[in-house]
Amino acid sequence: MNVHTYTQFPRLYQICYNIPMKPRNITPHAIILAAIILIFGAGVIILLRWDKGIPSDYDPSQVSTDFETEALDFIMPPDEAWQARANDGPLNILCLGNNPFSDERGAYGLAEQIGTLTGATVYNGAFPDTTIATRRSSEKATDYLSLYFVTMALINRKYNYLESGVALSENPATVAALDVLRGLNMKEMDIIVIMYDSTDYNERSPADNPSDAHDIYAYTGALRTSLEAIRQYLPHIRVIFMSHTYARYLDENGTLHNGATYDLGNGTLPHYLILGQDTAIVSGVSFMDHYFGSIHEGNYADYMSDHMHLNAAGRGLLAERVAAVIAD
DSSP states (O other), X not given: OOHHHHHHOHHHHHHHTTOOOOOOOOOHHHHHHHHHHHHHHHHHHHHHHHHHOOOOOOOGGGOOOOOOOOOOOBOOOOOHHHHHHHTTSSOEEEEEESHHHHSOOSTTSHHHHHHHHHTOEEEEOOOTTOOSSOOSOOSSGGGGOSHHHHHHHHHHOOOHHHHHHHHHOOOHHHHHHHHHHHTOOGGGOOEEEEEOXXXXXXXXXXXXXXXXXXXXXXXXXXXXXXXXXXXXXXTTOEEEEEOOOOOEEEOXXXXXEETTTOOOSSOOHHHXXXXXXXXXXXXXXXXXXXXXXXXXXXXXXXXXXXSSOBOXXXXXXXXXXXXXXXXX
């Protein structure tokens, strides 16, 4: 191989004569260029994979109309003293609240079915169309029959507010409830079950008062004050606060609105639900969720007689859930 070969083909000349090759210098510019090429290539691959997507088993012709719901129950186990008391004989249960208990007081009423399923003696002290929050006016019967007034009457054995409410009412269910409460010996009660429907929401009760946790004119304040009073003065009693169910709001024009999304100024029904759960837990009582756990947006047509009241099947469903908690 001559000199011309070396001049024209230096690499070939080096290989043929086994002449060591000088390593090429790798410049910073080459490194940066290589990195840019690698990053660009990786980005192209990722983009192509993302654009292709992941196979899905979704079939639009097989869409279910059922709602997946999970109850937000918080059940406090009874202590040993209560268990010993309960083992002494049949339980005595007091039901407080409004229409879920008061609409039907016969054998198929909610309170009565709880008694049948548990074997307990049940007392129905619920006043129809009343609220948890105390009303600021004194024009309607329900203004005197809120949960706070009922609680104070039971603790102090003074019924003047309740009597005023019953006197203004034309509903015989209020008379029956007052008669039950007057005849109670609270020392003999084992369980208090409290349930109100969506009336607080309908009546635009303030959901809470951030500056006063015990404001009885707010939903949470009246509930907290009542529950704490019961716990303080009747420590032997097991208390179960139950939420409202799903409901719709009927406005003055006869138009129905979805309570899950329609805000009357103080929050939607789920807003009251969560506040009620928090208040019950902080107050040291059990909480049962009937909004997601019993009658919800997916099944309410089977369990309600109208936009907010329970039918016989609805009362039966709730009674079974309550009885299961009490028996557990």
